[in-house]
Amino acid sequence: MSDKILEMKNITKRYPGVVALDNVSFSVKNKTIHALVGENGAGKSTLMKVLSGVITSGNYEGDIYYKNEHCEFKTIKESENLGIAIIHQELALVPYLSIRENIFLGHEHSKFGVNDVYKMREEAIEVLKRVGLSRMPETIVSDLSVAEQQLVEIAKALTKHIELLVLDEPTSALNENESNQLLNLLLEFKKEGLTSILISHKLSEVIKVCDAFTILRDGAVVETLYRGIDEVTEGRIVQGMVGRSFANNYYPPRDSDIGDVVLKVEDWNVFSTAEDKQIIKDVSFDVKRGEVVGIAGLMGAGRTELAMSIFGYREGQKASGKIYKNQELIQNNNISMAVKNGFAYISEDRKVYGLIQMSTIKDNMTLVNLKSVSNNGRINFDKEINEVNTLIEQLVIRCTGHEQVVETLSGGNQQKVALAKWIFSDADIILLDEPTRGIDVGAKYEIFSIINQLAESGKTILMISSELPELLGMCDRIYLMTQGKIIGCVDAEDATQETIMAQLI
Amino acid sequence: MNKLNIKGSNLKNFKKYGMILTLVAIIIFFQILTGGSLLKPLNIANIVQQNSYILILSTAMLLVIIRGTVDLSVGSICAFIGGVAAMLLVQKQLPLGPVILFLLLLGAVIGAWNGFWIAYVGVPPFIVTLASQLIFRGLAIIVLDGQTIGPFPNQLRAVSSSFLPGIWVNSIDLLSLFVGLALIAFILLSRVFARRKSKKYGIPVRKLWIEFVEALFIIIFIGFLIFSFATFQGIPSVLVLLGILIIIFSFLTTKTTVGRRIYAVGGNDKVAMLSGIDTKKYTFMIFVTMGFIASVAGLVYAGRLNAGSPKAGVGFELDSIAACYIGGASASGGIGTIAGTMIGGLIMGILNNGMSIIGVAVDWQQVIKGLVLLLAVAFDLMSNKKKQ
Numbered sequence: 048m049s050d051k052i053l054e055m056k057n058i059t060k061r062y063p064g065v066v067a068l069d070n071v072s073f074s075v076k077n078k079t080i081h082a083l084v085g086e087n088g089a090g091k092s093t094l095m096k097v098l099s100g101v102i103t104s105g106n107y108e109g110d111i112y113y114k115n116e117h118c119e120f121k122t123i124k125e126s127e128n129l130g131i132a133i134i135h136q137e138l139a140l141v142p143y144l145s146i147r148e149n150i151f152l153g154h155e156h157s158k159f160g161v162n163d164v165y166k167m168r169e170e171a172i173e174v175l176k177r178v179g180l181s182r183m184p185e186t187i188v189s190d191l192s193v194a195e196q197q198l199v200e201i202a203k204a205l206t207k208h209i210e211l212l213v214l215d216e217p218t219s220a221l222n223e224n225e226s227n228q229l230l231n232l233l234l235e236f237k238k239e240g241l242t243s244i245l246i247s248h249k250l251s252e253v254i255k256v257c258d259a260f261t262i263l264r265d266g267a268v269v270e271t272l273y274r275g276i277d278e279v280t281e282g283r284i285v286q287g288m289v290g291r292s293f294a295n296n297y298y299p300p301r302d303s304d305i306g307d308v309v310l311k312v313e314d315w316n317v318f319s320t321a322e323d324k325q326i327i328k329d330v331s332f333d334v335k336r337g338e339v340v341g342i343a344g345l346m347g348a349g350r351t352e353l354a355m356s357i358f359g360y361r362e363g364q365k366a367s368g369k370i371y372k373n374q375e376l377i378q379n380n381n382i383s384m385a386v387k388n389g390f391a392y393i394s395e396d397r398k399v400y401g402l403i404q405m406s407t408i409k410d411n412m413t414l415v416n417l418k419s420v421s422n423n424g425r426i427n428f429d430k431e432i433n434e435v436n437t438l439i440e441q442l443v444i445r446c447t448g449h450e451q452v453v454e455t456l457s458g459g460n461q462q463k464v465a466l467a468k469w470i471f472s473d474a475d476i477i478l479l480d481e482p483t484r485g486i487d488v489g490a491k492y493e494i495f496s497i498i499n500q501l502a503e504s505g506k507t508i509l510m511i512s513s514e515l516p517e518l519l520g521m522c523d524r525i526y527l528m529t530q531g532k533i534i535g536c537v538d539a540e541d542a543t544q545e546t547i548m549a550q551l552i
Numbered sequence: 553m554n555k556l557n558i559k560g561s562n563l564k565n566f567k568k569y570g571m572i573l574t575l576v577a578i579i580i581f582f583q584i585l586t587g588g589s590l591l592k593p594l595n596i597a598n599i600v601q602q603n604s605y606i607l608i609l610s611t612a613m614l615l616v617i618i619r620g621t622v623d624l625s626v627g628s629i630c631a632f633i634g635g636v637a638a639m640l641l642v643q644k645q646l647p648l649g650p651v652i653l654f655l656l657l658l659g660a661v662i663g664a665w666n667g668f669w670i671a672y673v674g675v676p677p678f679i680v681t682l683a684s685q686l687i688f689r690g691l692a693i694i695v696l697d698g699q700t701i702g703p704f705p706n707q708l709r710a711v712s713s714s715f716l717p718g719i720w721v722n723s724i725d726l727l728s729l730f731v732g733l734a735l736i737a738f739i740l741l742s743r744v745f746a747r748r749k750s751k752k753y754g755i756p757v758r759k760l761w762i763e764f765v766e767a768l769f770i771i772i773f774i775g776f777l778i779f780s781f782a783t784f785q786g787i788p789s790v791l792v793l794l795g796i797l798i799i800i801f802s803f804l805t806t807k808t809t810v811g812r813r814i815y816a817v818g819g820n821d822k823v824a825m826l827s828g829i830d831t832k833k834y835t836f837m838i839f840v841t842m843g844f845i846a847s848v849a850g851l852v853y854a855g856r857l858n859a860g861s862p863k864a865g866v867g868f869e870l871d872s873i874a875a876c877y878i879g880g881a882s883a884s885g886g887i888g889t890i891a892g893t894m895i896g897g898l899i900m901g902i903l904n905n906g907m908s909i910i911g912v913a914v915d916w917q918q919v920i921k922g923l924v925l926l927l928a929v930a931f932d933l934m935s936n937k938k939k940q
Contacts, residue, residue, distance in 0.1 A: 386828030
């Protein structure tokens, strides 16, 4: 028997006008962890759709061999029955059902149509132990953290007796600590004989755990590297992904004059009336003109809550404390006031909190500051379009024009629209929450460049990120936050990931 | 990306023209079945007057739908306003002017009642307005003591059932002709300017022949209305009221900051809130507007019935909501136009009228209207799915 569990040969998938996969050959060795990397739109998801049977046989060219058998999947169920499971980036759990009910959804143990709850419970406890989740099987899924939900997904896959597990961006919503746990779990499974395919943007993680690396670009395989045979570095993979090299430094340099303190927050406390607990405790910090200051912390440390409460968000929470802008005490009691005071908040969740997906680029960009392009409530379309076109050019937003609907833009371009929206609002204090989440490598670089330009033009920038290398690469100073408190501040130049993590945990 | 977008706009066009084609098909269908009665000048005036109050309601209902909410209480509000009008005008013999002002204000206050619970307390709109449907239907019956009370002063009746005086020469109304031609000229010119502007900013414009076909359609449509009015009794007064409302609401939704923000709040209220828009205030004001317009429609309908009736306005909310949906508004909010809504309202109105003329029983009329609504929204959903 060959040591390859999966071989996909010369897969080509055409959409009208686009070749999504161009003669892709991809093979995975048994009992290994194989990384599949590439920018958004490189064809990773399409390839996995072919593998799982979402794209049914006949709708693509090429052959799939699973355990040396030629396969033609017509449904997801068929691939699942052979032992292939895919866990998608967007978790597919029913929030109001329990862990057990979710795990066995669609393949319940039952006698004469009556669910055998006890048998399922026992099996659930066993599989939860395997994935290292110490929760009762009756816990409702919506009460779990994202990391825990991810584990439930994996547990669900395990009960189906799978041999090939595909994880699509499993750690994108997890913090460092949780990610490490998940990756260790994969290594554990490997010992037990499970093969995994890991799709991820976080190259450091991929390099840490994977045995082989296939790099896709524009629907074609650039190269496949094997640990121990090839020299595997982040630089080489990035170069393969984007087709050009970032001269040593992945983070563009910034040349800004750091001025006086612009934003100063003192004794900031936030009490959540919804959860009946204090979520921010006595937080004080300051940010200077032209400075990029980071906030590092684990998920649940209260970083987003801190930023949003300073931005005047008060739904289900009360805030107290002092905010100074240029030494002057100001009130940000609601978002309108914060906007008037020159604040901007760019959310980590573009779909829900960032942009109106069904609206055009133009309508999104001018939403905050519509007044500046209208007279007495009547919009001056000439002026509006001119302003929007200028911003599209300035930030190099790739689109068919200002009338393109935001939904159809890539993540990176969407984020640029979000940035443009607040640049247009003339905000001078910009709160960035995970500005590069879900954005591919090439676009990240562009977003970083825009952030630098903003700082250079004298804006004051506070940046939240779960990716420590990003904070270290972009920030002047980094505040460390745990459990709603700020426990220290480090100079980015002297700090390392290790020293920061040691303080956060 | 490019490809996808063009495909999307094709579908959007198809949807828009699909609606107009449906309207034309229904007109032709009933024109044949009624042996030509449908498009007789008398019946045209009838269609306008019969549907005016639904179309009036639909203007504000569109805002409610764009907001992603719904108002089930407008029919009951119409009945209540009609009832109070009967009490004040018929029983108490109070002067018309102040009473109308009071009733319009009362409508706005009722809308504020709905808006308060929805925007500031957070009760789902479906529940709030369902409660109001019951409350104001009940109050209408109480105010009228369960009876139909009339007749109203002539001026109130005139709004809904009379015609503008006109300038008559050889039994042709020159006023109708003049107004109609001015309207055609205005619409065509504004389209030419809009097209020029789009070209100037590099916005893709439609093919020229499509513009011509659309222009032709507008000329035929308005031309036919003019002809009908000019040879019958002139312009129905209620059309003036409706026209003013259409202009106001079109302007509001397409050209103003307030309109843009209503679409934003409906498209995604969280994003709107985080952009510094007071989403609660907007929601509240939309319902105030709806209450005000419901009062206008209530008065027009009362005038047409020439009485306040406890049964007035039953089902109005559903007809006006249906007009919005058939006209392309999205049930989840953020999408919809006044022009589409008016076409949607006309489709429903002509279905009603045509079926009545050929003698389809009221029960079957309901069945058919229900099916039309279902198909319209299903088509909308399917075309959206294809887009993804």
